[in-house]
Amino acid sequence: MFQQLLYLLFVVFISPSNSNRISLVGDDWTITNKLNHTAQGHIPGTIHTILLAANQISEPYTEYNDLDLRYLIHSNWIFTKKFNLTSDFLASNQITIHFEQIDTVANITLNTCPIGRTNSMFIPYTFNVTNSCLKLENEIQIDFESPVIYALKQADAYNDTVPPDCTPPVQNGECHVQFIRKEPCSFSWDWGPAFAPIGITGDLYLEGVNKTEIIIELESVNLASYTTDHKTWQVDVMLSSNNDEFTSKLKFVLENTTWSYETSVTFNHNLTISLSISDNHVLMWWPNGYGDQPLYKLVVSNQENIIGSRLIGFRTVQLKQNEYEAGINGTSFYFAINFQPIFIKGSNWIPSDSFQERVSDEKLERLLRSAKLSNMNMLRIWGGGIYERNSFYEIADRLGIMLWHDFMFACSLYPVDEPFLTNVHDEIIYQVKRLQYHPSIVLWAGNNENEAAVAQNWYGVPEEKMNKTKDDYRKLYVGTVMNAVKQVDKGNNRPFVTSSPSNGLETIIENYIAKDPQDPLYGDVHFYGYHDDSWDPTTYPITRFLSETGIQSLPSLDTWYQTTTNSSNLKFNSSFLLHREHSENQLTEMMKHIDSNLPVPVTNDSLRNFA
Template identity: 40%
Template sequence: NWTYSRTFKTPFDVRKWQKVNLVFEGVDTVAQILINNITLGRTDNMFNRYVSTVFCSEGASVFSSKPFCAEHFQCIQIHIKIGPRVQKEQCSFSWDWGPSFPTQGIWKDVRIEAYNDYHLIYFSLTSFFEKSAQQWSLEIESIFDVVSSKPIAGLVTVNIPKLQTRQTFSVKLQPGEGSIVLLVNINKSSTVEAWWPNGHGKQTGYNMTTTFIMEAGYQIEKSSKAYFRTVELVQEPIPGSPGLSFYFRINGRPIFIKGSNWIPADSFQDRVTYDTLWLLLKSAADANMNALRVWGGGVYEQDEFYDICDEIGIMIWQDFMFACALYPTDQYYLESIRAEVSHQVRRLKSHPSIILWSGNNENEAAIASNWFSIPYADREVYIKDYVMLYVKNIREIVLTEDKSRPFIASSPTNGLESVKEGWVSQNPYDTHYGDTHFYDYSSDCWNWTVYPKTRFASEYGFQSWPSFSTIEKISSTEDWSYTSNFSLHRQHHENGNDQMLQQIGYHFKLPQSTDPIKKLKDTIYLTQVMQAQCIKTETEFYRFSQSEIIKGEGHTMGALYWQLNDIWQAPSWASLEYGGKWKLLHYFAQNFFAPLLPVAYEDKGVLYIYGVSDLHADHKLTLRVVVHSWSSLEPVCTLAKEGVTVKAQSAVPIYKESIDDLLERCRNCTRKSCVITFCLVGEGGLQSPTNHHFLSSLKDAVGLEKSHISASVSQQDDIYIFVLHTTAIAPFVSLDVGSIKGRFSDNGFLMTEQKKVVVFYPWEPTCVEELEKSLTLTSLVDVV
């Protein structure tokens, strides 16, 4: 139990102001708020904004916030056992990727504010495009607390200089809390640049000033950024398929969603700085992502998170904070939730990066699949509660507060089909509708046929361990074993360590070194290789499925793997380690999310290559296919197929050949002795990453030799150039500079040429000597 207290002197005479408020932007979670031993209020919702009116005299005052645990709440620790009774960050009580650190206290700003007549509480703007008039407009909403007993009249002027738009409105504020909504039509003679997701255009914003001049001479001036963006969630019939589509159209253009899922960046939110957010989000954009899903078991992120996403073009699928649980619907709880939802929507709806509100994480699926062993006779009660919370309350508020973006009740969901079935469908994982979450740790992850040909993949993934340099900081020598108590303690996913070894064993030889530290480092390396290759296979499957329907399934228009970031140093599904270091998966993501990518797969002995493009125009390209022997740096044979048309924003088949015919043409090649690489090349420097296709498990590879890889390092302005030389083909070459912060231009690659140049982008000052001293080079043949 903690009591926060502060003795302060009010810097003004309270009696001269009509209203004085004590404002908490966030309290975690159950507390009693007092001034001079007078209770002003109680809190029970971490995500609410609490405002209490203060009545006090001049002189010193004592403010305190202390725990409050009434019978109604069952106490904070008990609520997890009986079901959520207060609103708190759920993952603070642990998840299968994080620790149990249930925080409490004042976690956001607290202040005293005083005013006469009126006060602006919320200010938001959303954009709309009127097709018939071919004109953009802004809806500006201002919510006031008017303490005057009489209406207050005034003028509001909106000025957007760059768009030659200036409009003045006469307004009248009524006593009490209320809003005024203004519609500003943008000057049609001005060219409006829309906000686009990363990879599809600029993230243009326009400086806007809104001036309120009211009676009695009071004036408020708000400076803000105006963005212009439309979003539609398209759910409509698809020719040749039962069900409905599920994709996003931004500014009228269908967009394939590429990205990951976001969890809280730390167990302790006060440690999450702007620099922390910038590093993680910029890393997402640098890996060619255009979207993140803010998961519903964490927190609504701070304003800076969404500001950065606006700036760099990361679209946000925003869950409300409900996940994997059954929630009450008593009146007290619903009032708290309604206040939470209203506050968060009003706070966030100005951000163009937010493209979707989602009611919860996996709660429709939880009821439909009966995760909580609800007796069949009681099932309708829980469905009724589900509809009451997410539809009749949360959805109702969202649709009232924000008409500029879509809402879905859950994820996964069948979307409109779930609505048709009463909001809880019989099978929320139906691939013909909505989005899906999919995890399979036992099947061979290189086998693309195990993955669902879904409309939208919003969760999927595999675990890996973070780098040794990351866990070394929080462990000691006796912990440096894959089976140590430390390893078991940090692994919060049941059988997670064994599942990783099982996946590794399908295609790689497990480490056998008698040196326990080397064995651990080799195992960590292989978990990262395995994770990267698994998610590469699954993501590429989703990308090449976007333009086709096979047996009624397909038209996949989104791939958000689980998960982007870590909350602490531990094995998890993340591609970014705690602190921001890129795992091999994140380097792979940079390639498998590339705007232009050739993707290969086998079906019944036939090799297919698809050309996948996010580009806005068709391109005639050359497909280069190279067959290498594991035993030589000289290619066995090369094919150049010219005049290949890759259509805009689609996936099209561009190559087909049986493996037997290919190997016969490339003499002295077998499945076990050779590997295929391929890329797309066009005019003007247009080129895809080089992709690879393994013809057998690498544990069965024949001719793979021990490679000797050397590196020279030099500085060029603010970056560092690593020139690598190898004596033999080297699979999954990993460069690691320990705790030096930064990222490489490429990593975990298949090195098929004698020389390769890699760039290192430092995030903090370093030097050639430090990089040379810290550098470790590892490839698959180094694992013993």
């Protein structure tokens, strides 16, 4: 049985004399498959970006490459790397290997000795390799399964049907994405292609530790509550140790303030310490447009050694769902930050590239700063994408961009067998621990549109199976996701809703599946008026909170020129445009919108007409 340590978030204090890390990222990796593809590549990286850098494929976003390169993800791949270790490192009492993120299903061997298996891109993996066959000269081999074939096998092996089987044909996508804990939109969406990347997308290293030494780790920091009577913040600090019961003196310092605290504590592997910080030591964090965003570095130390730190902000979050006066139906649904109602202005956030290794922190900064300069104060992290890297949330904290954060479940029913639910539980625990200290995150949502999918039976589930379908929904999002969030994100730091859209408190009253999750009198609403006159304000719903909406448009010629060198592709209703349009009849709908309010260009120059 492989030993998996899923919750080693950050080893934030290790005495240099007792620990050593050997990085396994870099340029000296080889990837191969049975289709005679072999390339040297850089890790972090995935098969598409590695083959692109090796000039073996062209840019995936161009021409018809979303289909022409599809064979790559229908193949298994092997990633290998040779590396050397010193005798001193091999003498470590404990050696572990750490995968920050691996995408997705893989078997890992060291010098032909199997050490572990991965099956989720949403949790890190740590394997104990102390007694494996490590030596001075080594080779690590990672055998990746095709995510498409893996998902199909999981669906075939499951004891029930879990619709939808596949994406709509117009999307040119893949099937059964709900059976693999991987970015849902990587199997295609109505706005994006199916590349389903395969590779190592985070840090990877070996670590040698002297097991006789005590190591304390900072797992998480949670702004649990604010007491108005005493004007005091409660901050919960979660620590863990590799050792059994022992006593240690800890010091907590909030940099650039006069606040500090010292205490002696007794560890038994895990420990939570609640700190009390008076508000005369700190200023409140505010959303963009409502004030400043002061952040404070909380440093935890053990005698002379820094255990770890987090950059935190102090703010309260309330999701106000109050009944109106007599004669007005429904309830309110708005955010109050620091007890002040906030008028939300924002957008939805999808992954900024199909290949995350191409996304720089500078790109994230530019995009989020653009949101700030557009006077936005909230982004919704959409549930069909990914949990973003740490720097994304740090930028949002700094810019005052609040985050409505879905968990990564979207537009599908899901399996609910024990292995799947355990995997999801581990994912939620890890991600909430990783992210909960960020003041920008003001709400967790269990999924994208799955309550509506069940309530309105989007997938044609037979009537005799609807009760089971509803029970399975509650088992996943209430019994697993919500309970895991409450296990970690304690206090009143931020609210949780089981789905978006939902009726909020009314959804709970209706046992978590409302009769109409899109009821504009409750909760949040998703709205797309594809067939309406967008210039007519009466076509828009009057909602309590509109969390997703949009009107499709085509990109500029400058953008199109990056995708094709064939100018004949750039005309309305060309095969190229129809291929890239992933929503049925939307080109026709766009033309109707234009024609109803604007003159349509008619010249002999098709490119000019298109532009």
